[in-house]
Amino acid sequence: MDFYEVIRTRRSVRSYKPDPIPDNVLRRVLDAARIAPSGSNRQPWKFIVVKDEETKRKLIPACHNQSWIAEAPVIVVACAQELAYNRGGYMGKLSGVMDATIAFTHLILAARAEGLGTCWIGAFDNDKVKEILGVPEGWNVAALTPLGYPSEGEDAFRETANRKPLEEIVSTDKF
Numbered sequence: 001m002d003f004y005e006v007i008r009t010r011r012s013v014r015s016y017k018p019d020p021i022p023d024n025v026l027r028r029v030l031d032a033a034r035i036a037p038s039g040s041n042r043q044p045w046k047f048i049v050v051k052d053e054e055t056k057r058k059l060i061p062a063c064h065n066q067s068w069i070a071e072a073p074v075i076v077v078a079c080a081q082e083l084a085y086n087r088g089g090y091m092g093k094l095s096g097v098m099d100a101t102i103a104f105t106h107l108i109l110a111a112r113a114e115g116l117g118t119c120w121i122g123a124f125d126n127d128k129v130k131e132i133l134g135v136p137e138g139w140n141v142a143a144l145t146p147l148g149y150p151s152e153g154e155d156a157f158r159e160t161a162n163r164k165p166l167e168e169i170v171s172t173d174k175f
């Protein structure tokens with residue numbers, strides 16, 4: 001699939017078929033996250049693939065009761081390591097989260113290329129998700145997404161006009 005078509009037609013999907021994801025497809029999507037760039041190539045991330053039905057259900061209240069996340073056969077949870085030393089400077093403690101979310105973007109775009117829906121979940125309780133999944137001290141949850149085939153089929157992947165125009169968000173030489 002053409003790269004620009006992937007990014008134009010990726011949409012947040014909030015309704016899923018229960019159909020399983022073939023192992024080789026899931027592996028390709030996870031591998032897209034693995035090869036993402038990170039500051040000093042530290043790769044301070046871990047991706048938890050939640051397939052267990054009970055664990056998926058437990059994540060619902062930890063994600064502000066967004067119950068549809070558990071419709072998908074898989075929920076992927078991106079965890080970021082707290083980095084004591086940040087060579088990059090100003091991002092400080094957030095540098096691990098930034099790296100993990102870059103990798104998560106790779107995963108989300110790869111999912112679209114495979115015909116899989118995702119929805120970036122930022123409304124979650126870090127402590128609750130950490131407890132449910134046994135995430136150790138020194139790590140935080142950066143984002144979650146359900147991963148599965150959209151109930152709507154291919155119609156879920158449509159272009160949107162709901163974005164600011166380029167002229168508003170780009171300037172030349174100065175802010």
Ligand SMILES: Cc1cc2nc3c(=O)[nH]c(=O)nc-3n(C[C@H](O)[C@H](O)[C@H](O)COP(=O)(O)O)c2cc1C
Nearest residue numbers: 010011012013014066119120121122123124143160
């Ligand atoms: C950091 C972040 C957090 C988000 N959190 C949620 C969320 O908790 N629940 C939800 O339904 N959508 C969430 N979204 C999805 C956005 O609402 C969505 O990306 C935006 O409205 C644009 O729509 P599109 O993804 O279909 O292009 C989040 C997106 C991002 C990038």
